[in-house]
Amino acid sequence: MIVKDPVCGMPLDPEKANFKTDFLAKQYYFDSEYCMRSFIDGPKIAYFSMEIGVDSNIPTYSGGLGVLAGDVIRSGADLRLPLIAVTLLSKKGYLRQKITSDGKQLEYPEEWEPSKFMKLLPQTTTLKISGRIVKVGAWVYEQESMTGGTIPVLFLTTDVEGNDPEDRGITDFLYGGDEAYRLKQEIVLGIGGQRILEALNINVKKYHMNEGHSSLLTLELLRRNNLDADKVKNLCVFTTHTPVAAAFDKFLYDLFSKTLEDEVPLNVLKDYGGSDRLNMTLLALNLSKYTNGVTEEHMEYSRKLFPGYHIQEITNGVHSHYWTCPCFRELFNKYIRGWANEPELLVRVDVIPDEEIWEAHQKAKQNLLDFIHEKAGVTMDSNTLTIGFARRATEYKRATIIFSDLERLKEAQKDQKIQLVFAGKAHPKDVMGKKLIEEIYEYIERLKNDVKIAYLENYTMEIAAKLTSGVDLWLNTPLPPYEASGTSGMKAAHNGVINFSVLDGWWIEGCVEGLTGWAIGPSPDAIVSEEDRRKRELNDIYGKLQYLILPSFYETRDAWINMMKNSIGKVAYYFNTHRMMQKYASDAYL
Numbered sequence: 001m002i003v004k005d006p007v008c009g010m011p012l013d014p015e016k017a018n019f020k021t022d023f024l025a026k027q028y029y030f031d032s033e034y035c036m037r038s039f040i041d042g043p044k045i046a047y048f049s050m051e052i053g054v055d056s057n058i059p060t061y062s063g064g065l066g067v068l069a070g071d072v073i074r075s076g077a078d079l080r081l082p083l084i085a086v087t088l089l090s091k092k093g094y095l096r097q098k099i100t101s102d103g104k105q106l107e108y109p110e111e112w113e114p115s116k117f118m119k120l121l122p123q124t125t126t127l128k129i130s131g132r133i134v135k136v137g138a139w140v141y142e143q144e145s146m147t148g149g150t151i152p153v154l155f156l157t158t159d160v161e162g163n164d165p166e167d168r169g170i171t172d173f174l175y176g177g178d179e180a181y182r183l184k185q186e187i188v189l190g191i192g193g194q195r196i197l198e199a200l201n202i203n204v205k206k207y208h209m210n211e212g213h214s215s216l217l218t219l220e221l222l223r224r225n226n227l228d229a230d231k232v233k234n235l236c237v238f239t240t241h242t243p244v245a246a247a248f249d250k251f252l253y254d255l256f257s258k259t260l261e262d263e264v265p266l267n268v269l270k271d272y273g274g275s276d277r278l279n280m281t282l283l284a285l286n287l288s289k290y291t292n293g294v295t296e297e298h299m300e301y302s303r304k305l306f307p308g309y310h311i312q313e314i315t316n317g318v319h320s321h322y323w324t325c326p327c328f329r330e331l332f333n334k335y336i337r338g339w340a341n342e343p344e345l346l347v348r349v350d351v352i353p354d355e356e357i358w359e360a361h362q363k364a365k366q367n368l369l370d371f372i373h374e375k376a377g378v379t380m381d382s383n384t385l386t387i388g389f390a391r392r393a394t395e396y397k398r399a400t401i402i403f404s405d406l407e408r409l410k411e412a413q414k415d416q417k418i419q420l421v422f423a424g425k426a427h428p429k430d431v432m433g434k435k436l437i438e439e440i441y442e443y444i445e446r447l448k449n450d451v452k453i454a455y456l457e458n459y460t461m462e463i464a465a466k467l468t469s470g471v472d473l474w475l476n477t478p479l480p481p482y483e484a485s486g487t488s489g490m491k492a493a494h495n496g497v498i499n500f501s502v503l504d505g506w507w508i509e510g511c512v513e514g515l516t517g518w519a520i521g522p523s524p525d526a527i528v529s530e531e532d533r534r535k536r537e538l539n540d541i542y543g544k545l546q547y548l549i550l551p552s553f554y555e556t557r558d559a560w561i562n563m564m565k566n567s568i569g570k571v572a573y574y575f576n577t578h579r580m581m582q583k584y585a586s587d588a589y590l
């Protein structure tokens with residue numbers, strides 16, 4: 001057996017390696033003492049995220065934020081970056097979704113077994129929450145790469161012997177419970193996470209907060225550094241993901257003081273976290289030297305929301321290899337050697353013959369159609385233009401916009417047909433999100449003689465991978481400016497699936513009209529009334545579908561395949577987490 005040195009990537013025979021050591025419950029082999037020392041004691045980036053999607057079967061993610069965090073870990077491992085990640089165990093997951101025949105979402109806990117995927121570390125730390133001592137333990141998951149790189153992901157748990165039964169449940173449900181429950185989770189993540197890293201003797205050079213949920217870690221750093229804010233700022237990097245102020249996590253100081261005492265004096269906390277309520281975004285912003293938004297447009301919005309702060313931008317991506325389906329992986333391996341670890345090479349996609357692109361796509365499409373048949377009982381046709389829409393079911397994503405005018409929809413596809421597939425979970429408290437699912441079920445019924453439509457239950461990363469590789473067209477209709485980035489369209493692009501999207505988030509940077517895909521509605525800086533904007537969106541949805549998209553798909557297959565190639569060579573080559581992590585390394589970490 002051959003292993004690789006996790007620092008330099010040198011292939012080694014474990015029998016003969018001179019340097020080896022145990023680190024976080026795993027054995028590693030090294031080519032030199034230098035590599036071994038830098039692996040154990042070298043400076044690390046500690047990446048904190050409330051949710052991380054490391055594996056489709058580990059249900060510790062709810063949507064794009066967690067999936068992005070998973071892609072950060074996957075690319076970080078490939079690039080052999082010295083990262084260690086911290087998240088919550090979420091032992092009962094986010095939710096398992098079932099949908100009744102009339103479209104009502106039912107929610108069940110998604111219990112999973114950590115010992116199947118990870119190891120429990122012997123070290124623990126303690127916190128005082130609501131006057132009680134709470135022990136915090138950690139499970140470690142190892143994200144390994146073919147390059148030898150490996151990134152440990154710590155899943156924090158309060159389900160530890162000796163804890164009060166109530167406290168044992170703090171790390172049960174991702175985004176569950178009330179405000180008090182959420183605050184406790186954020187204490188465990190931010191402060192418990194910092195203390196666990198200390199207990200494990202990790203030499204942390206930077207703390208990267210992925211969204212504001214973990215920003216209480218700044219308080220722990222303040223306390224340890226005699227309230228020296230400059231020192232703390234030099235240690236912290238913050239990525240904001242939210243373009244609207246209403247969505248920021250905020251806590252009443254009353255609740256905060258009852259839940260967490262003795263961290264830093266209240267007046268100091270208010271200086272950084274805001275005078276009336278503790279704003280987790282503001283706290284992170286005030287105590288991080290480097291802050292970024294996740295697209296150009298999102299940076300602009302964040303600068304408007306927080307004038308006077310130096311907010312930069314690093315555009316999101318997806319992990320190229322993970323989100324490329326097996327048929328396209330094979331094709332890229334054949335024609336574009338090295339693409340997986342240097343996705344910018346996808347720019348050479350034109351070396352692949354059209355027929356092979358089409359063949360790979362049809363295979364992926366058939367896989368999806370078989371899956372839809374099995375799970376939703378809907379038989380779809382592999383020669384019909386198939387449109388996909390899947391993401392969290394929440395109001396601003398506007399999942400039902402394509403049904404705004406049923407007569408126009410029927411007219412648009414009267415000769416050249418479409419079929420539609422949806423998926424997505426609503427948060428248990430998101431009444432509007434659940435209503436959207438019900439509405440889609442009503443439209444399925446109303447359109448049953450005109451358009452085949454399927455809804456896939458219990459959206460996961462696995463289903464996302466099937467959908468973003470198996471449809472022909474990926475539809476995205478957020479209400480600007482709510483989509484800070486969006487990433488599912490980037491997954492589609494990796495599989496030659498063409499984007500048809502509102503110009504919001506990443507698509508503002510990705511869209512070249514008619515070349516890399518199609519836009520819905522005017523550009524974000526166009527001066528039009530809200531009413532006109534809605535009208536133009538609908539005109540584009542029905543008009544472009546009828547006069548550009550359907551004719552291209554059915555009549556000029558060459559032109560269609562050329563656009564598929566552009567998705568790969570002009571979109572995927574850039575919108576990936578390898579490029580993104582290299583930018584974090586050069587701009588934020590070093």
Ligand SMILES: *Cc1c(COP(=O)(O)O)cnc(C)c1O
Nearest residue numbers: 063064391460461464486487488
């Ligand atoms: C990629 C992904 C998302 C993000 O989708 P957007 O369209 O960018 O919001 C959400 N959920 C899952 C399971 C995903 O894989």
